[in-house]
Amino acid sequence: MISSRFFDLLHSGKPVVLDGATGTNLQARGLPTGTPSDVWVLDNPAEVIRLHHDFITAGAEVILTNTFGSSRLHLAHAGLDARFEETNRTAVALARQAAAGSEVLVAGSLGPLGEMLEPAGTLSAETAAQVYAEQARLLAEAGVDLLVIETQFDLNEALAAVRGVKSVTDLPLVCSFSYDRGTRTMMGLRPAQAAQALAGAGLAAIGINCGRSLEDNRRALDELRAATDLPIWFKPNAGLPHSDAEGRMIYDVTPAMMGEQVAGWVAGGAVLVGGCCGTSPEHLRAIAEAVRKVA
Amino acid sequence: MDEKLKAIYQCIVEGDNNGVQEHVRAALESGMDAGTILNEGLIAGMAEVGRLFEEGEYFVPEMLISARAMKSAMAILKPHLTSEQVGFAGRVAIGTVKGDLHDIGKNLVGLMLEGAGFQVIDLGSDVAPEKFVEAAKNNDVDIVAMSALLTTTMVNMKSTIAALEEAGVREKVKVMIGGAPVTEAYARQIGADGYAPDASRAVALAKSLLS
Numbered sequence: 226m227i228s229s230r231f232f233d234l235l236h237s238g239k240p241v242v243l244d245g246a247t248g249t250n251l252q253a254r255g256l257p258t259g260t261p262s263d264v265w266v267l268d269n270p271a272e273v274i275r276l277h278h279d280f281i282t283a284g285a286e287v288i289l290t291n292t293f294g295s296s297r298l299h300l301a302h303a304g305l306d307a308r309f310e311e312t313n314r315t316a317v318a319l320a321r322q323a324a325a326g327s328e329v330l331v332a333g334s335l336g337p338l339g340e341m342l343e344p345a346g347t348l349s350a351e352t353a354a355q356v357y358a359e360q361a362r363l364l365a366e367a368g369v370d371l372l373v374i375e376t377q378f379d380l381n382e383a384l385a386a387v388r389g390v391k392s393v394t395d396l397p398l399v400c401s402f403s404y405d406r407g408t409r410t411m412m413g414l415r416p417a418q419a420a421q422a423l424a425g426a427g428l429a430a431i432g433i434n435c436g437r438s439l440e441d442n443r444r445a446l447d448e449l450r451a452a453t454d455l456p457i458w459f460k461p462n463a464g465l466p467h468s469d470a471e472g473r474m475i476y477d478v479t480p481a482m483m484g485e486q487v488a489g490w491v492a493g494g495a496v497l498v499g500g501c502c503g504t505s506p507e508h509l510r511a512i513a514e515a516v517r518k519v520a
Numbered sequence: 521m522d523e524k525l526k527a528i529y530q531c532i533v534e535g536d537n538n539g540v541q542e543h544v545r546a547a548l549e550s551g552m553d554a555g556t557i558l559n560e561g562l563i564a565g566m567a568e569v570g571r572l573f574e575e576g577e578y579f580v581p582e583m584l585i586s587a588r589a590m591k592s593a594m595a596i597l598k599p600h601l602t603s604e605q606v607g608f609a610g611r612v613a614i615g616t617v618k619g620d621l622h623d624i625g626k627n628l629v630g631l632m633l634e635g636a637g638f639q640v641i642d643l644g645s646d647v648a649p650e651k652f653v654e655a656a657k658n659n660d661v662d663i664v665a666m667s668a669l670l671t672t673t674m675v676n677m678k679s680t681i682a683a684l685e686e687a688g689v690r691e692k693v694k695v696m697i698g699g700a701p702v703t704e705a706y707a708r709q710i711g712a713d714g715y716a717p718d719a720s721r722a723v724a725l726a727k728s729l730l731s
Contacts, residue, residue: 252672260619260672302621303646339621345584405700406576411624413579466671467705502671 231330231371231397234286235429235456239520240491243332243460243499244280244288245509249476251276251291253505263294266316267308273316277323279506284513285499286329289373290316293336296360302339310363317367332399333364333372335386342381345412353382354389361390371397373458376435376501378403378410380422387426399458399497401432404445416445417452424453432458435501438465439478439486443493450494459495463503476503484511491519524552525561528593532565533572535585540593554600558637562593566635570720580628583719587631594634607639610730613655614665615643616699617676622669625699628719629665636723649676649683656689663726666712668699677702678710694729698722 234241248262254272256262265273277288295313300306320331338356340348361372372390377383383400390398402419404410420431431453436442442461449457464478483500490498498516500508521529524547531540540562547557569586572578598606612633616626623645630640641659643651647666656664664684668674677697684690694713697706707715713729716722 248670248672256672261670262672299621341584341624345581406579409576409579411580413581466701467703 230328231287231429234330235496240495240516241497242284242286242509242513242516243458243497244277244285245283245500245504245506246463246502247276247289247291247293249502250505261294261303263291263300263312263316264305266291266295266312266319270315270319273319274323276506277320280509281323281327281329283506283510284516285509287332287371287497287499288320288324288329289332289334290320290364290369291334292316292360292364293334293375294339296335296338296356298338298340298356299336313360313363314367317364317369321368330370331368333361333367333369335360335364335372335374335390336376337378337382342379342385345379350381350385353385354392357386357389358393362393365394365396369396371399371429373399373401373432375399375401375432375460376403377401378405378414379412380414380419383419384422384426387423387428391427397429398427399430399432400426400428401434401458401460403435404433404441405436407437407441408445408448416449420449420453420455428455430456430458430497432460432497434458434460435462437462439463439483443486443489446490446493446495456496457494458497459490460499460501460504462501463505463508466503478503478508480505480508480511483508484515487512487515488519491516521560522552524550525557528557528561529565529568532562532586532589532593533568535582535589537585537589537592540589541596544593544596548596548600554597555602555605558597558601558605562590562597563635563637566590566632567723569635570632570723573718573720580624583628584631587628587635590631590635607637609637610662610726611639611641611660612663612665612726613641613643613652613659613661614667615647615652616645616667616669617673617680618646618648619676620668620670620673621645622667625669625719626667629667629698629716629722632719632723633665633726636727638726649680652680653683653687653689656684656693657687661693662730663694663696665722665726666695666697668697668702671701674699674701674706677712681711696722696725696729
C-alpha cells in the first residue's frame with residue numbers, strides 16, 4: 226500500500242525534507258504577473274516539472290502538487306472551472322513524472338477556497354466540505370501519496386476541509402495553518418486552538434506554513450508543540466519580503482540563513498520541514514543539508 | 521457622552537446588530553441629530569473597533585461583525601442625513617488588482633472606510649487597470665485604493681498607476697495600496713501616495729491623504 230510509505234518516512238526517526246515555494250519560484254522563471262501558478266500545469270508543464278525536479282535534486286523527500294488554487298470554486302473565480310478535472314490530474318502526473326525513479330512522495334496540495342465561510346461570509350461549511358472532497362478525490366485517484374490542506378486561517382474552513390477529505394479517502398492527511406498575524410491567523414486562531422479542535426480528526430500531522438517572519442513562525446511552532454502530540458509539518462516563508470526598484474519581490478533570508486535555523490526547528494519539534502514563499506531550490510538545499518546534520 | 525450615543529457606540533464595538541438598530545431608531549425618535557448619531561455613535565464605535573484590531577485584541581471576525589452592525593445602522597440613518605453628511609469624508613474607488621481574486625482584505629477595508637464616513641465604490645476583484653482609470657475619470661473619486669494578496673499580482677498596482685498617468689488622471693486622485701505582500705517601500709517605488717498594513721490603518725491613511 227502506497228500510503229504506508231509516508232508513515233514509514235514519518236516514523237523513521239529522522240526529519241523529513243519537504244519542498245519549497247511554488248508561486249514565487251515559477252514567477253522567477255517567467256510566470257507572467259497576475260497569472261495564478263496553477264495555470265502553468267496545463268500551459269507550461271515543462272517548467273512545473275523542472276521546479277519539482279530542482280527540489281528533488283536539492284533534497285526534497287516529499288513534493289507538493291501545483292494544485293493549491295485548483296479547487297473547483299477557486300478555478301471558477303478565475304473562469305477556469307472547465308479545467309478542474311484535467312488540471313488536477315495533470316498536476317499529479319507532472320509531480321509523479323518528476324519523482325519517477327526516486328523514493329520521493331507526492332503530496333496533493335489543497336489551498337483555501339478564497340471565500341469566507343459562515344458566519345463571517347456566505348459559504349456554508351457543507352458546500353466547503355464538498356468542494357474539498359471533490360478535489361481530494363481527484364488527487365487521490367490520480368495517485369498522490371498523501372494530502373495536505375494548507376495555508377488555512379479559519380478553523381471552520383479547516384474543519385470542513387478535513388471532514389470533506391476524510392469522507393472520500395483514507396490517504397494520510399496533513400492540515401497546516403498560516404499564522405500571518407504573528408502567532409494568530411487573520412481570524413485570530415492560535416496554534417493551540419487549531420491543535421485542540423483537530424485532535425480527534427485523524428490527521429497524520431498538523432502544520433504551520435507561510436505566515437510572516439521566520440521568528441514569528443518559530444514562536445508559533447513552540448506554541449503548537451506544547452499543544453499537540455501529532456507530528457508537526459513546518460514550512461515557513463523565507464522571511465518577510467520587500468521589493469526592488471522594478472517591483473520584484475526580494476526575500477532577504479539567504480539559503481545559508483535558512484539552513485542555520487533548521488536545527489532549531491527540529492529541536493522545537495518540527496518533523497517535516499521545508500519552506501513556503503521565497504524558498505528557492507537553493508534554500509531547500511541548505512535546509513536538506515542541515516537536516517542531514519541533525520539526523 | 522449622551523446615554524443614547526453611548527449605547528450606539530457600544531453596540532458597534534460589540535457588533536450587536538439588533539441592538540444598534542434599536543438604539544439608532546430610538547435616538548432618531550427622540551429628535552437627536554442624525555449627523556451626531558453618525559459621528560459620535562457609529563463612526564466613533566468603528567474607530568474603536570479599528571484600534572482594537574491594531575492592538576491585536578480584535579481579528580477579522582470581530583471586525584466583520586461590527587462592520588455589519590454599522591451597515592444596518594447606516595441603512596436606518598441614511599434617509600435622515602443631508603447629502604453633505606453621506607460620504608462626507610471622501611469618495612474611494614476600491615478593488616483587488618488584475619489577476620487577483622482575493623477580496624477579503626479589500627472588503628474589510630471597504631467596510632471600515634464606509635464606517636468612517638467615506639463613500640465606497642467597490643470595483644470588485646480581478647480589476648483591470650482600465651477599470652480603475654474609468655472609475656477615477658467618471659465618479660468624482662478622491663482616492664483609488666488597490667489590494668493584492670499575491671506576490672504575483674501586486675505588480676499590477678504599478679501598471680494601474682501607469683495607466684492612471686497615461687489617462688491623465690493620476691494627479692486628480694490619491695492612490696493607496698495594501699495587502700499581505702505589500703510594503704511601504706513598495707508603495708514608494710511604484711509612486712503610490714500611501715500604504716496601510718491593515719483595514720484600520722487604511723482608514724487613517726485615507727483621512728490623512730485628503731486632509
